[in-house]
Amino acid sequence: MQRQLRIATRSSALAMAQTNYVIAELKQECEIIKVSNEVGDVNLQDPLYQMPTVGVFTKQVEQYLLEQKADVAVHSLKDLPTIIDAQLYLAAYTKFEQRGDVVLLNKKYNYKSLSELPDGFKVGTSSLRRIATIRSRYPKLNLINIRGNLNTRIQKLDEGQYDAIILAKAGILRLGLAEQISFDLDEKEFLYAPAQAALGIQCRKEDVETIGRLQILNDTDAQKRCVAERMFLNLLEGGCRLPIAVYSECRGNGQVYIKGRVLAVDGSKVIEDEAVDHFEKVGQILCEKIKVLGGVELIESLKQQK
Secondary structure: OOOOOEEEEOOOHHHHHHHHHHHHHHHOOOOEEEEOOEEEEEHOOOOHHHHOOOOOOOHHHHHEEEEEEOOEEEEEEOOOOOOOOOOOEEEEOOOOOOOOEEEEOOOOOOOOHHHHHHOOEEOOOHHHHHHHHHHHHOOOEEEOOOOHHHHHHHHHHHHHOEEEEEEHHHHHOOOOOHHOOEEOOOOOOOEOOOOOOOEEEEEEEOOOHHHHHHHOOOHHHHHHHHHHHHHHHHHHHHHHHHOEEEEEEEEEOEEEEEEEEOOOOOOEEEEEEEEEEEEEOOHHHHHHHEEEEOOOHHHHHHHHHH
């Protein structure tokens, strides 16, 4: 009889929904181990990009694996740093929930696009990628930092602290809150975060048995696209602290199309390009193209602003 897997996860409603999805897909009895995140879950004032460490939402969960307090960790893959501890292994990339971002409006409004929003409209987001994208296209909107889990953010919206908030569509759908969505943002124009809407299933590298058991969770299309996107992010030396965005598609025979974008935080400069190649190479190819266009200088200037 197989041993019961111990799955470490954050304790938020979204993290629990993601973990329960994984357990349902595994079709096995598992023990859920909730991990308190003192950095990301307690400090709800500072913007994420000003946090003093990388892996704000993943580091303590990974520590449970390293200390053998858990066998498996479930992460929102966009939150997992592109360089992980050498003792750990990213064993599966789950099928994407719907990718892209959505806008939720206070119930007194009925707008259908960002272009309809009036000057000074209070828009809540904690993402530098979203902030830079909006500033580059809709500079008259009033962008305000927002933190907290999804239900907390929606409550703040309903209370009138914000006129609108922008969230990842995947999280809204995983929590069964689709009716809260006012309108979608076109993912080919309002590019998403690398690996957004996929879950990363992690375990210890030497735990061959668990790696094998987790393979049922792996989606090859999601894996190819996430490998390409995360390589692009890694080679640009980016993360949640820099406004870097992507869009990708699988093209068959291991080929992935990827569009990448780097933005100045104030929206004054946008560098983007695209590439198609094998998924293990295309991230590097796109990175080189972005660098030629001035991406290195832009990223270095962004780092100096921190």
